[in-house]
């Protein structure tokens with residue numbers, strides 16, 4: 001952990017209500033965390049659990065129809081309800097984001113140099129020539145081969161991994177304080193995933209940024225962040241330092257996710273042990289504990305109300321009322 | 335014609351350098367309806383340009399003594415009821431046709447694309463208002479708005495151009511807003527917003543370039559509709575006023591002599607058909623050629 005100052009970004013009781021095809025639904029509930037400068041936080045959970053919605057809420061890019069509750073503070077300044085014009089000044093400049101699909105995250109009509117230099121010009125007001133030089137330096141730093149020569153090439157002339165390097169350069173152009181990486185390697189070839197994650201880790205350390213890394217892959221989280229939050233059905237079901245969570249998983253969902261993780265050597269596409277049931281649609285989330293429909297040790301009282309967070313260790317919280325059972329030696333069905 | 339030029343510029347923007355551009359033309363020359371459409375459209379454009387420097391006779395000189403002549407060496411397609419040379423009338427008429435088309439489509443493009451882009455960028459009640467307004471305008475056919483405008487401003491070329499132009503706006507609003515919304519939903523727009531771009535910049539840098547080819551195709555088709563509307567208005571006496579020749583006007587003049595000299599109606603009819611068919615084929619061809627999925631493969 002870096003310095004002990006006030007949190008850079010502090011989220012309290014964040015909630016997001018979205019209009020879905022089946023009417024309004026609560027996509028995110030009661031998400032709270034604080035991140036100091038230089039800290040890294042992982043957000044893990046199956047597809048559809050609300051990771052991207054949480055990320056988009058932080059950077060202010062949810063559709064206008066989304067209703068955001070709770071509080072998001074950047075160095076003390078409230079971001080919830082901030083007009084878009086003001087948010088615009090933060091995006092790219094103080095908070096930046098890398099997306100999952102490098103194939104579609106770049107505009108096919110503009111050169112990569114233009115796309116990397118653009119945020120620089122707008123946020124820092126440097127000249128076109130300076131911005132271009134800086135773009136080349138950045139592209140070089142993110143490991144794009146022959147950056148100076150290829151700065152005027154178009155996105156389709158690059159591979160997926162190279163494009164993700166370009167989007168990273170784009171996101172880092174203005175030295176943001178907070179970087180949100182939403183499944184930055186999910187769409188990439190396995191062999192390249194590690195390289196990209198290493199690059200991100202290096203850049204985060206080098207620039208003293210705070211990072212929120214989103215992944216559905218526990219392995220990625222284990223290796224890349226200091227603290228983590230496990231999400232299910234729009235709520236954080238377990239959070240703590242990565243070490244603490246991996247040493248003693250408290251929530252039945254985290255334990256299930258761990259058992260279901262693909263292992264080295266397993267062929268791609270083979271379905272391993274999975275958690276019984278499927279991720280519910282937002283509108284079908286059960287009352288009370290969101291995991292109740294898939295939990296092996298569910299009881300009647302689990303459905304009464306959303307369980308409160310139980311501290312099971314120093315800075316390690318679990319949103320489950322039966323941690324006594326789930327965390328008994330060996331855990332559930334281990 | 336400016337349409338194919340703009341189109342090639344659009345393709346060049348997708349994939350710069352000489353190769354994709356020549357690729358466009360190579361594919362274009364193999365595309366039958368594009369080639370036929372381009373030839374017919376260029377024919378009309380050529381006629382209009384030629385009329386600026388040369389016509390066999392003056393299209394304005396009335397010579398009742400030599401009225402309704404059959405085709406001859408002097409008058410290739412004969413003369414009309416006022417003794418004017420048909421070929422000259424057709425050539426000058428092409429000029430009116432193109433002028434009306436260009437200005438009317440220009441009005442439609444400027445306002446329609448602008449409003450469509452605003453609707454897509456703003457969403458919410460702004461979008462709602464723009465769409466309802468354009469539905470309202472769309473409910474009045476060009477002829478009807480021309481009649482209403484003519485009642486206020488008097489009939490004439492300016493009136494008909496304005497009416498046709500206004501009539502074009504809603505179509506451009508819809509096409510622009512629909513395709514712009516699709517671009518707004520793309521991930522690179524999200525990435526651009528995450529990098530701090532505002533909606534104006536995103537519209538100019540991301541949305542507009544990516545819908546340009548759709549707009550080019552639509553403009554070509556709207557051009558054909560404008561020509562038809564102009565002919566209809568002139569035929570009704572609401573468009574181009576005498577002595578300015580126009581194809582619709584010629585049809586109107588020919589009407590009274592339909593049994594005596596049917597060819598007088600055929601010539602402008604064929605001219606209108608050539609222009610409309612040519613532009614439609616050109617639009618279809620451009621639609622195929624500018625399809626990004628096809629255009630991007632090299």
Ligand SMILES: Nc1ncnc2c1ncn2[C@@H]1O[C@H](COP(=O)(O)OP(=O)(O)O)[C@@H](O)[C@H]1O
Nearest residue numbers: 018019020027046047048049050051052053282
């Ligand atoms: N713009 C939206 N409108 C309505 N529902 C949405 C929207 N974006 C996401 N959702 C829904 O919210 C839930 C969480 O989505 P998301 O945050 O994208 O999941 P993930 O954890 O895979 O990133 C999903 O059920 C998804 O269908």
Ligand code: SF4
Nearest residue numbers: 289292295302320321
């Ligand atoms: S609260 Fe109940 S249903 Fe939810 S995870 Fe714990 S035991 Fe399972």
Ligand SMILES: [Mg+2]
Nearest residue numbers: 051052182183
């Ligand atoms: Mg996601």
